[in-house]
Ligand SMILES: O=c1[nH]cnc2c1ncn2[C@@H]1O[C@H](CO)[C@@H](O)[C@H]1O
C-alpha cells in the first residue's frame with residue numbers, strides 16, 4: 001500500500017538517489033553472462049544452464065530454498081569461475097560498474113580469499129586482483145558519469161580454520177583497498193567464538209570487523225558476536241527482533257540485548273530479499289526492518305547477493321517503499337546510517353554525507369517542487 005505523498009520516490013528517483021552498500025558478496029553478484037564466459041575460458045562444464053537469462057533465473061530459484069545451507073550451495077558455481085587473476089579482476093570491475101550504474105556511491109564488498117586458491121593463486125594475489133578490479137571499475141564508472149568508491153572486506157569462512165590468517169591478511173592490506181574483516185557461511189553449529197583469536201587480533205590492531213549473525217540462528221549468535229567477539233557491525237542481525245516485545249496496545253519492550261544494540265548504535269546490515277529466500281523473514285511487509293526503523297535502531301539496507309536474489313540496491317528500496325510507504329527522507333535516513341557505519345575514516349564518512357548524500361537527496365526533492373510549480377501553472381512540459 002503506497003500512498004502518493006510528495007515524497008514517495010519513483011523507481012527512477014530511487015535509482016538516481018545516492019545509496020550506500022555495506023553488505024554485498026563479490027561471489028554473489030556476478031553478471032550471468034560473465035559466469036558463462038568465464039566458465040568457457042576455465043573449461044568448467046558443471047553450470048546448470050548455458051544461456052545467460054536462464055542461468056540468472058536458475059540462481060534465483062535455487063537460492064529460494066528457505067534454508068541458508070541450500071542457499072550457500074549455489075556459490076560453488078560462482079567460486080568455480082573466480083580462480084584466476086583475470087577472472088577476479090573482471091568480476092570486481094563489473095561489480096563496481098554495476099553498483100555505480102545503480103546509483104551506489106560507496107560500497108564495501110566482501111569475499112573470502114581462501115575460496116579462490118584452487119588454481120594456484122596466493123591469498124595476496126587474490127586480494128590484489130580484486131582491488132585492481134575495483135579501481136578499474138571505479139574508472140569506468142567515472143567515464144560513464146558515475147562516481148563510486150569501493151572498499152573490500154575480507155571474509156573468513158566460519159566452517160574453516162583460517163580466520164586468523166585472513167584477519168592478518170586484512171590488516172596487511174588495510175591501507176591498500178581493504179577496509180575490514182567478516183566471517184560468513186553456515187551459521188548453525190559454527191558460532192563466531194570459534195574464531196575468537198582472529199577478532200582479538202584485529203582489536204589489538206585497532207581494525208574493524210563485522211560478523212554474519214542472527215540470520216539462520218538467533219539471539220545467542222548475536223550476543224556472542226557482540227559481547228565475546230566485539231563486532232563493530234552485525235551482518236543481518238535480523239533475529240534481534242526476538243528480543244523485542246510488542247504488546248497488543250502497541251507499546252514496545254526491549255530485552256537487554258536489543259537495548260544494548262540500539263543504545264550502542266550497533267549497525268544492522270539488513271538484506272530483506274536474501275532473508276525471504278533463506279526463511280529469516282516471511283514477506284517484505286513482515287520484515288523486522290519496518291519495526292527496527294521505527295524504533296531508531298541503526299538500520300541499513302543491503303543486497304547481500306545480487307545474483308542469487310535477482311536484486312540491486314534500487315530494487316531493495318523499491319520493495320521497502322512498497323511495503324512501508326517509505327519516502328525520500330526515509331531513504332536518506334538509511335543511507336546516512338550506512339555511511340556513518342562504514343569502515344573508512346570518520347572525516348571521509350562525514351564528507352560523503354555532507355558533500356554527496358545530502359546534496360543528492362536535496363536535488364531529488366527539489367525536482368519534485370519544480371514539477372509541482374510547472375503543473376499548477378498548466379504547462380505540460382515538466383522537466384524530468
Ligand atoms: O547471507 C549469507 N550468510 C552467510 N554466508 C553467506 C551469505 N551470503 C554469502 N555467504 C557466503 O560468503 C562467502 C563469501 O562471500 C560466499 O561464498 C558464501 O558462502
Ligand SMILES: [Zn+2]
Pocket residue numbers: 023025184212235304
Ligand atoms: Zn551475507
